Amino acid sequence: MIAPSEVPSVPVLEVRHLAKRFGGLWALRDVSFSVSEGEILGVIGPNGAGKSTLVNLITGHARPTTGQVLIGGQDVTGQRPWVIAHDRVARTFQIVKPFRGLTVRENVAIGAMHGNERDRSVRDSLATADELLDLVGIAKHANAAPMQLSVADARRLELAKALATRPRLLLIDEVMAGLRHHEIESAVELIHRLRDAGITVVAVEHVMKAIVSVSDRILVLHHGSILTLGSPREVLSDPRVIEAYLGHRYVKRRSE
Amino acid sequence: MADILRGRARSRQGLFVGWIRALTPANSWPALAGLLVFAAMLALQQLIEPGTQRLLTSVFLFVALAQAWNIIGGYTGYASFGQVAFFGLGAYTVAVLMNNYHVSFWAALPLAVLVGVVFAVAIGLPLLRLRGHYFAIATLGAAEGAREVINNLTSVTGGGGGITIPTFGSDAPTPYFGKPGFYLAFLVLAAVSVVVAAVLARSRFGYAMVAVHEDEDAAGAVGINTTVVKVVAFGVSAAIVACAGAFYAFQQIEFYPTDVFDASFTVLMVIMVMIGGSGSVVGPLAGAVGLQLLSQFLRVNLGNFNQLIFGAIIVLVVVFFPQGVVTYLRDAWRTRHFSILDNVRRYRL
Structure with missing residues (x-):
């Protein structure tokens, strides 16, 4: 999506060395990435990879142990949720909260x-x-x-x-989980329409297929760290991703 | 489509013009009904005997208290068991100012409200971080604490010996209102509290209170400053209660800390709101009127056992209408489904 010739602008969202510890467990560890305006970033990872924690840290629903969150170049680390919301960042919740x-x-x-x-x-x-x-x-x-x-x-x-x-930045936490095929299709279409309306989207998903079709880039989290970050094609062909998702036995079987 | 995602064009039309234009016969009937009831209550005063007048005065007091509790306990979902603190502080502010400093009632009244609000903000900022039972117990403790402070400030408040407001002759900073005067005063107080609650409920702030009640994380995510909403709701509630306490003090003339810091005031507020139905304006209104009249009726007609029967009725209503009588009737009317057993099942199982 972002061509090298484009003038580098301030990313809508930048995360620097973000980490979150719950007791003795690091839910997230040294996560850094940035999202440009108009981009759709997919975030995937197995259960417990730290996807929802990442969203919570960005939107102020949890405080990072270390690291920084920047919205439009401004440091908003540790701000309360409504402050983040007024910075034009919106989110959905994985467990819906009507x-x-x-x-x-x-x-x-x-x-x-x-x-x-x-x-x-x-x-x-x-x-x-x-x-x-x-x-x-x-x-x-x-x-x-x-x-x-x-x-x-x-x-x-x-x-x-x-x-x-x-919002200018929308974080969606697993809106496609548990949806039927045609429902996923309409969700994907909706996300594209939101991007066309000028909203930058970070889509956390468990459903690999849906995320691949919708994202410009994909970030893979595993055990709280970034496993890889790249285009959908690069990510899909990365053996480490396949192993994280499907286990090393699957990888071995396929190579046999 | 992109437009609605960026915000809508703002009209230059004033807010009140918009309000008035939005009025239709369908949505202005509650206001008209309220006006009619108010006028009827004014007219009624000329017809009834002093005893009935006193009873209705106490009904008006509890209408105001129930509306106040509903703002923080019903709409915002923070069940305060310390609202009587604001009542007692309002009462003592008026009594101390009138007795010790010869301040007129009308000058003391706003100060009483101010004291209530300041205390609400002071205890609200730390306590409104607690949820559920913890908040209930903490506010209960705060109210007990407030009473003990008043009790021990003997040089100012007279302590446990009580306090008396001078009401006769040249000693009186403000002439005593008398029964008709207090009937009017509490009627206006009740009306104001109902209007405040109704306006709040239909405002942005009202929606914010409900959002905080339902889910604070979700409320924060859509831009609601949950801390401000909770503290303001607590403060508005305290203002009404303190105002009621101020009028009550003047009406009583002489009272003790145990009278105006009586936890049963708080309990009655809670029960009235729960019986009527929390989170609406009509629920607490009906709860306050119904329970106060019922309690009086039982006292007159049943003698010794009146409190037992009163308690039993409350238990039965709570069992069969856990959401409150008014809420039950509203939902039942909407769905045309009146079965009480189904209602119990829906809320219990």
């Missing part, structure tokens, strides 16, 4: 009330929510309770809630 007492429409409207480029009134925010529900494809559930939504629709709601804050 506001259960509110309707689907109201859930989305809250982001338009409290994020960036806030609407003038609650009514405007509700109108914004309707447009975003249409965008993610769950407009018909606007008046439903979020607990009535299917898994796929609940993920879409998470996405609409995040988009309502008008």
Whole structure:
């Protein structure tokens, strides 16, 4: 995506030597990378690789043990989540976190009330929510309770809630896990549309196939460290990635 | 599509113009109904005997207290068991200022509210980091602490010997309101608390309170400063309670720390909100009116066992309508599904 001839600009997101320790366990260790504007970065890794921890550290839902997080060149390490949100960074949660007492429409409207480029009134925010529900494809559930939504629709709601804050950088934490084939296709299409609208996307995924088709670059985490970072093709052909994902027996069997 | 992701065009229209234009017969009936009830209560005062007037005055007091508790305990989800602290501090601020410094009631009232809010912010900043039972116990402790401070500041507050507000002759900084005056005062207080709660609930801040209640991580992620929301909600609640305490002090004339720091005030606030239904404006209103009238009815008609029956009724209501009576009726009406057993199953199992 980024040609060498392009003028180097400040990356939307830069992570420097980020590390997080939970007791005696390093969930993340010396992770450094940057994401350019308009890029879609896929983050993959087996369970427990530190993917969600990485998102939490970036959005202020956890404090890094060491290292720095820079948004648009500004150090935001250790800032609270709402400060990060007001820096135009939005996220979804792997385990969806809808506001259960509110309707689907109201859930989305809250982001338009409290994020960036806030609407003038609650009514405007509700109108914004309707447009975003249409965008993610769950407009018909606007008046439903979020607990009535299917898994796929609940993920879409998470996405609409995040988009309502008008982010420049969107971190999505496993929106495709557990989705059916055609649902994944529409999710991939949606991510491309968001990028076309000028949003930089970091997509954490467990589903390898989906992430490969959507990402410009892919970062592979394993045991809290970066295993490799490169184009989807490079990453897919890396034997270390195959081993991390499928075990060394699979690699051995294939080479036999 | 890209436009909505960047924010919508802002109209130059003023906020209030937008509000008024947004009014339709369908969404302005609660305000009209509220006005009607208020007017009816004003008219009613001329018709009823002093005993009934006193009863309704206490109903108004609890309407205000229940609305206040609902802001922090219902909407924001932080069940405070120390709200009586603000009541007692409001009461003592008024009494000390009127008795020791001959300050008029109307000058003392805003100071009482201020003392309540300052105390709320002071204990809220550390305590609102706690959740669930821990917050409940910590606020309970803070209220006990506040009472002990008042109890031991004998030189200022009179300590355990109580305090008296001068109300007659030239000693009185403000002439006593009398029964009709306090009926009006508490009616206005109740009305103001209902309006404050209703306006808050429909505002951005109201949505922020609900978001904090549901999930603080998710609330932070959409840009809500959860610390500010919690402290402000606690402060608004404290302001109403302190105001109620101030009027109550003047009405009582003479009282002791154990009267105005009585934890049963807090318990009643909680019960009224839970019975009516938390997180709505009508729930606490109905809970306060219903329980206060029921309690009086039982006291008059049942003699010795009235408290036992009162408690039993509360238990039954909580068992069968765990979400509150008003919330049950609203949901049942919407879904046309009135089975009480199904309701119990839905919330218990």
